[in-house]
Amino acid sequence: MDYANEVEWFDTHVGKAIKALEKKGLLKNTMVIITSDHGMPFPRVKGQIYEEGFHIPLIAYWKGKIISGRTVSDFISFSDLAPTFMEVAGETPHQQMTGGSIVKQLFSSKSGRIDTSRDHVLLGKERHDVGRSNEDGTDLAYPVRAIRNDSLLYVHNIQPERWPVGNPEYGFMNTDGSPTKSYITSIKPDDAEYHFFEMNFDMKPENELYNIQKDPHCINNLAEKPEYKSVIKELRTEMETELIAQGDPRTLGKGDIFD
Numbered sequence: 001m002d003y004a005n006e007v008e009w010f011d012t013h014v015g016k017a018i019k020a021l022e023k024k025g026l027l028k029n030t031m032v033i034i035t036s037d038h039g040m041p042f043p044r045v046k047g048q049i050y051e052e053g054f055h056i057p058l059i060a061y062w063k064g065k066i067i068s069g070r071t072v073s074d075f076i077s078f079s080d081l082a083p084t085f086m087e088v089a090g091e092t093p094h095q096q097m098t099g100g101s102i103v104k105q106l107f108s109s110k111s112g113r114i115d116t117s118r119d120h121v122l123l124g125k126e127r128h129d130v131g132r133s134n135e136d137g138t139d140l141a142y143p144v145r146a147i148r149n150d151s152l153l154y155v156h157n158i159q160p161e162r163w164p165v166g167n168p169e170y171g172f173m174n175t176d177g178s179p180t181k182s183y184i185t186s187i188k189p190d191d192a193e194y195h196f197f198e199m200n201f202d203m204k205p206e207n208e209l210y211n212i213q214k215d216p217h218c219i220n221n222l223a224e225k226p227e228y229k230s231v232i233k234e235l236r237t238e239m240e241t242e243l244i245a246q247g248d249p250r251t252l253g254k255g256d257i258f259d
Helices: 002-023 078-088 103-107 179-185 194-200 226-246
Strands: 032-034 059-061 120-125 144-149 152-157 207-211
Touching: 002 032, 078 103, 120 226, 144 226, 152 226, 179 194, 207 226
Parallel strands: none
Antiparallel strands: 032 059, 120 144, 144 152, 152 207
């Protein structure tokens, strides 16, 4: 209920901001982008590379320029927003920016897939919170790289020997406190519900693969099935080829800088 109230509160203030722009005569010359934090603050969501942790809302509004009532299925990432703003402002995006402008998608009159090349998105995680360390006390990242297309999500947990949500002795700090978290972390290995702890807080395998269309909550890891070995190889090659082109230190074998 509190979470729903937060959404309503945010929506109310967006409305007030729109009215303020209109009152000042600025609305016709203002592009409004509305998005959200990455995932609900619940176990297995925020800070995790699963569908509910990274598939977030995006609404674009520009009175008289962006045609309303459309739903676009092109994959975009947060890194695409800065190049978009720069293009709209008449500036050239910086060469270090790995994202690409979505002006074409915003100003199109069509729905669905506008650019056929935008059929996937790359995802990544290094450090999201404190609470994961080695013996000398170094605060370690939890490196993940992933690729999501229309049907599949492939996740590569690069250091699966580390605790993904923070070390137990620090209270799994990468998940916000809640009654749900308290209940799940209290489950013991010999309890019938221990699989809930394993799903949310335990160490993960190196490879994860989920059929998003059939399994949007990412419960059934297909990477454990031999028949998906070639699919994983193909997705990982596509992902790492793009990451290398972007200069990703982790993929280039220089990931220690994140620690």
